[in-house]
Amino acid sequence: MKVLIRKLQQEWPAWVAIAFIALLPFNRSGLALAVFVIAFPFLWRSPVHGERTRQLFAWMLPLFLCFWVPMVLSSFDSYDPGKSWSQSLVNLRFLLAAVAMGVLLHPRSLRDRVLMGAALILLFWAVDGFIQLIFGYDLFGIPIHGDRLNALFFKKYQFYGPVMAMLSPLLLEYARRRWNGWAWACAFALVLGAVMIAGMRSGWVAIAMVIGVYAVLMSRRENRGLRRVTMAVPALLMLVVALSYAASPIFQQRVATTLELTRGTEAALNVASSNRVPIFTNAWSMYQDHPVNGVGVRAFPAAYLEYAAPDDPHVAALGGKRGARHAHNVVLELMADMGTIGLLAGIAGALLGWRRWRRMRPDQKQDAFPFVLALALVLFPVNTHFALYGTYISTLIWFLVGLWGSVIEPGASTRQASDS
Secondary structure (H helix, E strand, O other): OHHHHHHHHHHHHHHHHHHHHHOHHHOOHHHHHHHHHHHHHHHHHOOOOHHHHHHHHHHHHHHHHHHHHHHHHHHOOOOOHHHHHHHHHHOOHHHHHHHHHHHHOOOHHHHHHHHHHHHHHHHHHHHHHHHHHHHOEOOOOOEOEOOEOOOOOOOOHHHHHHHHHHHHHHHHHHHHHHOOHHHHHHHHHHHHHHHHHHOOHHHHHHHHHHHHHHHHHOOOHHHHHHHHHHOOHHHHHHHHHHHHHHHOHHHHHHHHHHHHHHHOOHHHHHHHOOOOHHHHHHHHHHHHHOOOOOOOOOOHHHHHHHHOOOOOHHHHHOOOOOOOOOOOOHHHHHHHHHHHHHHHHHHHHHHHHHHHHHOOOHHHHHHHHHHHHHHHHHHOOOOOOOOOOOHHHHHHHHHHHHHHHOOOOHHHHHHHHHHO
């Protein structure tokens, strides 16, 4: 019993991080993040962790300011001041949580445990999705949500495929490092198939990026043991896509809708984008009218009513009281909600993140790779997106930043840069 208690005392940060991932389908992952927020002041004053906490705080603060300052500046003349100011204030917790994660998950063994837990959870989600496709209900009796496969994501059904695609690097890296080549290829195929049958095209774009990244990685010398297996991945890919198309009416319908793009008309584009053309055009109009600091962070629904046409489908769907909830693209969201300030801050944050990545040692890059790739998938601009500043995606972003921070040695990086 004492051994178990001692083990729990040492490993609880990893289990909290695993709980974060496990709670994503239920929209309750913020509870796990709150544990890290509570831990922050204790770490700051700790004689053991205090120095690393302050170093990591200084490392993350510029990144966080790129995220947070535009929120504050957009709140002064927001279309929905209460929403904008409250969102700006509560989002301060993300910096504290990310720093605490970077401190508490610094031991390599804890990060490995997080990767293992994430890998098993993602595999379970994938299997659960196939079971739901075949029987109409998942392992817990949750039915398919209308025209979307959702598995455990019954509260946020549209997140199932995209979230699994975005977090797939955690599974694939753990499998590459710990499992044999065929197990890695099978895990890849299983997740790929689940993302495809989920029917969310943003998930398809994300998993396509993952395929491209790993195609490049497999050409490197250190992955030569997987090259033979990699030759089977294109065959597995075609087999998974073919079986997914044959088995999933959802997949068939989404492919047919996407192919409307080939007609080249605005009406076809609107059908292919699931009626998002009015959202995109109204977001652009908001930016043109409010080019400095936008309409206000998370005030997009309130502003949308002013810009929407009388027959706008999104206003009609919400009873005429609110408009579309967000711009459905990260770049348009920054521009519409926070204007040029938001756009420039987003670019600055991306450049700063790239600079931080370039300054890391090769061994640190390898360790941080799954977290940074997952973060890039969440923020990749050439895709449709969930609300960047919504609680769900913001929480996921700073969870991944915290895992990235757990790898780095801020003092060592600074000394290495000065020595060079």
